[in-house]
Each structure stands twice: as structure tokens, then as C-alpha cells.
Amino acid sequence: MKALRSIAVIALALVIWEAVCRLAHVSPAILPPPTRVAGKWWEYLVTGELPRDAAATLLRVAVGFLIGGGLALPLGLWMGARDRVYDVFNPLVQLLRPIPPIAYIPLAILWFGLGNPPAFFLISLGAFFPVLMNTIAGVRTVDAIYVRAAQNLGAPGRTLFWRVLFPAAMPSILAGLRVGIGVAFIVVIVAEMIAVNNGLGYRILEAREYFWSDKILAGMITIGVIGLAIDTVMARINGRLLRWHRGLENA
Amino acid sequence: MPDRALQIRGVRKQFGAIVALEGIDLDVERGELVCLLGPSGCGKSTLLNAIAGFTPPSAGEILAFGKKVTHPEPERAMVFQEYALFPWMTVRDNVAFGLQIRGDPQARSKADGLLDKLALRGFGDRFPKDLSGGMRQRVALARCLALDAPMLLMDEPFGALDALTRRSMQDELLRIWTELKQTIVFVTHGIEESLVLADRVVVMTYRPGTVKKIIPVTLSRPRDETAPGFSSALRALTGLVREEQKRHERAEQT
Numbered sequence: 001m002k003a004l005r006s007i008a009v010i011a012l013a014l015v016i017w018e019a020v021c022r023l024a025h026v027s028p029a030i031l032p033p034p035t036r037v038a039g040k041w042w043e044y045l046v047t048g049e050l051p052r053d054a055a056a057t058l059l060r061v062a063v064g065f066l067i068g069g070g071l072a073l074p075l076g077l078w079m080g081a082r083d084r085v086y087d088v089f090n091p092l093v094q095l096l097r098p099i100p101p102i103a104y105i106p107l108a109i110l111w112f113g114l115g116n117p118p119a120f121f122l123i124s125l126g127a128f129f130p131v132l133m134n135t136i137a138g139v140r141t142v143d144a145i146y147v148r149a150a151q152n153l154g155a156p157g158r159t160l161f162w163r164v165l166f167p168a169a170m171p172s173i174l175a176g177l178r179v180g181i182g183v184a185f186i187v188v189i190v191a192e193m194i195a196v197n198n199g200l201g202y203r204i205l206e207a208r209e210y211f212w213s214d215k216i217l218a219g220m221i222t223i224g225v226i227g228l229a230i231d232t233v234m235a236r237i238n239g240r241l242l243r244w245h246r247g248l249e250n251a
Numbered sequence: 252m253p254d255r256a257l258q259i260r261g262v263r264k265q266f267g268a269i270v271a272l273e274g275i276d277l278d279v280e281r282g283e284l285v286c287l288l289g290p291s292g293c294g295k296s297t298l299l300n301a302i303a304g305f306t307p308p309s310a311g312e313i314l315a316f317g318k319k320v321t322h323p324e325p326e327r328a329m330v331f332q333e334y335a336l337f338p339w340m341t342v343r344d345n346v347a348f349g350l351q352i353r354g355d356p357q358a359r360s361k362a363d364g365l366l367d368k369l370a371l372r373g374f375g376d377r378f379p380k381d382l383s384g385g386m387r388q389r390v391a392l393a394r395c396l397a398l399d400a401p402m403l404l405m406d407e408p409f410g411a412l413d414a415l416t417r418r419s420m421q422d423e424l425l426r427i428w429t430e431l432k433q434t435i436v437f438v439t440h441g442i443e444e445s446l447v448l449a450d451r452v453v454v455m456t457y458r459p460g461t462v463k464k465i466i467p468v469t470l471s472r473p474r475d476e477t478a479p480g481f482s483s484a485l486r487a488l489t490g491l492v493r494e495e496q497k498r499h500e501r502a503e504q505t
Binding site (some may be wrong): 145146148149150153155156159163164167243244245246 | 303305322323324325327328329331333335336337338339340341348349352353378379380394398
């Protein structure tokens with residue numbers, strides 16, 4: 001029923017879009033009707049261009065996210081668990097965190113030239129801070145009573161960390177990973193518009209040069225669908241790993 | 252002669268300007284069940300935390316089985332009011348955790364044995380969130396019992412439970428204690444609860460927390476709340492606690 005309603009709303013939006021284009025005689029270079037976008041999308045798909053672009057984009061997201069998240073997670077755990085480490089690194093983190101990854105584009109190109117390396121750099125930056133901040137917060141806000149209970153049961157430091165602090169921080173860590181991959185996906189599109197010559201971000205910018213509005217929209221919709229798919233997968237993983245969590249009673 | 256379970260000598264605990272405990276002297280014999288009773292703010296939980304080794308006293312010392320308390324140890328197992336079960340572990344893993352830390356290869360099967368004993372059979376694979384308050388506290392108790400601790404420290408463990416569940420948990424605890432004869436220090440603000448459970452009731456004063464009076468409870472077990480002896484003991488104890496409650500209320504008004 002719920003799925004049916006969702007489909008109905010989307011279908012209705014498409015019908016209105018189509019109607020506006022046809023009845024108002026909107027130029028297809030400005031806003032092509034959805035039927036035309038669908039046709040272009042199909043063409044884009046069967047020529048193999050779209051799968052190659054999507055694969056290139058996803059690869060960049062994956063590599064950037066693994067580098068950024070892979071550095072942020074251990075650093076966040078370390079900063080969260082040790083007050084001394086937190087005090088040392090926190091001022092630097094607070095200073096760097098508000099700089100949007102986009103602002104690093106000039107430096108990224110200076111340092112890494114064009115191609116995949118600057119894109120990986122920018123995407124890692126985008127994923128790094130959400131994962132770092134959430135991991136730190138997750139570990140630091142673990143209820144002291146769990147630590148006491150574990151110490152009372154005789155848990156040595158290592159056990160305390162891996163079996164108490166880490167799992168207790170897991171909801172926050174997973175939230176950070178989910179935000180981080182979302183930001184990585186935003187940054188990849190920007191990076192592709194600047195530094196490389198394939199991928200979904202590059203393709204929609206290229207289509208603009210030729211006034212191929214239908215291709216721009218086909219690319220945008222693909223970006224939307226892939227973003228939704230990534231987030232759905234992350235939500236599934238969260239639900240699975242947090243079966244014990246009270247906030248996810250029905251997950 | 253073996254050392255007493257607890258020897259508390261001149262314990263004082265201060266948090267900033269607030270003196271929470273002052274001049275506490277208390278001995279507890281092995282196998283004894285002692286209740287610390289008093290209004291909130293009398294420092295009874297503070298004293299229990301000091302005995303557990305979570306927060307060292309500002310002055311004085313605490314000896315457990317003749318050894319000075321410096322840090323938390325499994326031989327003094329704590330049951331918390333908020334249960335403090337690890338929500339990310341199954342019920343079985345919660346109970347087995349202490350045994351696994353010790354490296355006991357039979358941790359899980361021993362945990363299952365304890366779950367059976369505490370009427371939790373079949374709940375081993377559940378998470379704490381699926382359990383009622385009473386069941387959670389039974390799991391917390393099982394987690395401590397798993398360690399065969401000679402001393403149980405209980406911080407208002409049944410305070411959050413409804414009256415009927417609390418009653419059956421008290422019976423459960425007495426049954427276990429009769430069988431295993433651990434030393435138990437039980438913090439409560441329930442006057443009746445202390446009379447149902449304790450060999451001795453330590454009445455504490457409101458801020459600074461001191462020992463106001465130690466009342467031995469000589470009523471025979473199992474205790475009958477409707478017996479005349481129980482009511483007269485209850486009346487006497489209520490009078491003592493009321494005095495401190497009034498001091499507490501006056502202090503809060505100023």
C-alpha cells in the first residue's frame with residue numbers, strides 16, 4: 001500500500017512534468033519532457049556509456065570513502081578513548097573541519113594534477129570529517145555505567161575497548177559512515193566536473209556544452225538513483241548491526 | 252580466624268565543598284546480609300561505590316577480606332540499579348562476559364546453567380531490550396553470580412521494579428543467598444525491604460552521611476510482614492529514617 005502510494009506520487013509528478021512541457025511548448029533544450037529523457041537514458045544505457053560512467057563514479061566513491069573513512073575511524077577511536085590524544089588533536093580538527101572539501105579543489109589540482117588522484121583526495125576529505133566527528137562523539141559519550149560494569153567484571157583495557165567502548169559507540173559510528181558516504185557521493189560529482197573526463201559528474205557538464213538537456217537530466221536521475229541505492233544499503237547494514245539497539249525496535 | 256568480609260575505618264568522602272561521607276566505621280562479617288538504609292543524599296550509594304573500588308574515599312580505608320580496596324574487582328560484584336547490562340550483547344553473552352574475561356572455556360554453557368536457575372531459560376539469544384525490568388535485573392544478578400563472587404554489592408537493585416516484581420526478586424535473592432552464603436551489602440531506601448532482607452540494617456544520616464544507628468534484625472526467616480514483631484520493628488526503623496528525611500527536606504528548603 002505504502003509502496004503503491006510512493007509510486008503514484010512519482011507517476012503523478014512525471015505526468016505533470018510531461019503535461020507542462022507539451023501544453024506550454026517548452027523548448028526541449030530548456031526542459032525536455034520525461035518521455036524524451038527516458039529515451040535518452042535508454043540510449044545512454046545501451047551504448048555502454050552510462051554503465052562506464054556509473055562504474056567510474058562508484059569506483060571513485062569507494063576508493064575515496066575507504067581512504068577517508070579508513071583514516072578517520074582509527075583516529076576517531078583513539079581520540080575518543082584517550083583524553084590526552086583528544087586534547088592534542090581537537091584544536092586542529094576544529095580548525096580544518098569547517099573548510100568544505102570543494103575549497104580544496106585548487107590545491108588538489110596543484111598537488112595531484114588531473115585524473116583520479118585529485119578526485120580521490122577530495123572525496124576522502126569529504127568522507128573523513130563526518131566519520132571522525134561521529135566516532136569521537138560516539139566513544140566519548142559511552143555511558144560510564146557500562147565502563148564501571150565491565151571493570152567490575154575484571155575487564156582489562158583491551159577487552160574494555162573492543163567489547164564495551166567500540167560496540168557502545170557503534171550507533172554513532174555507523175551514523176557517521178552513512179553521512180560520510182553521502183558527502184563522498186556529493187563530492188565525487190563536483191570532482192568529476194573539474195578534474196577528470198569521465199563519470200556521471202563529467203557527463204552532465206559535458207552535455208551542457210551541447211545543450212543536451214535530456215542527457216543532463218538522464219545523468220541527474222542516475223545520480224539520484226545510485227545515491228538512494230547506496231543509502232538504502234547503508235541503512236540495511238545499520239539495521240543488521242544494531243539489532244540490539246532500542247531505537248531500532250523493528251529494524 | 253579469617254578476616255572479616257569488610258572493615259571500614261574512618262571513611263570520609265568529599266565532592267568539592269560537599270562532605271558526602273564522614274567518619275564511617277563499619278564491620279561486615281562473612282556471609283552477612285547488611286542493608287544500608289537512608290534518604291536520598293545520605294551517601295549510601297557513595298559508600299557502596301567506595302566499597303566496590305569505583306571511587307576511592309578521601310580519607311580512611313576499606314578492607315575487603317583483609318585486603319585494602321584500591322580498584323574494582325570481580326570478587327566484589329556489583330548489581331546496579333539501572334541494570335547496566337550491555338545492550339549490544341545477548342543475554343547469554345552478558346552473563347558469560349565475566350567468565351570469558353577469566354578465560355573460562357565453558358563460559359557459555361555455565362551462563363546457560365545460570366539462566367536456567369534464574370528462570371530465564373530460552374532467553375539466552377535475546378537482547379536486553381526485549382526483556383522486562385525484572386528479567387533484566389535477574390540477568391544482572393546472573394552476571395554477578397557467574398563469577399562466584401564472595402561479596403555482592405547491590406545498589407537499590409529493585410528500586411525501579413513494580414511492587415510485586417520487587418517482592419519476588421527479594422525472595423529470589425534470599426533463596427540464592429541461603430544457598431551460597433555470600434556477603435551482601437544492599438543499598439535501599441525501602442524500610443520494609445531492609446527488614447525483609449537484612450541481618451543488620453545500617454541507618455545513615457543525611458549529609459554528611461554517617462552511621463546513625465545499626466539495628467540487628469532478629470526476626471526469624473522466612474520473614475512474615477504481617478507478624479507483630481515485623482510491624483514493631485518497622486515502626487521503630489521508620490521513626491529513625493523519618494528524622495533524617497526531615498533533615499533532608501529542611502536542607503532542600505534553605
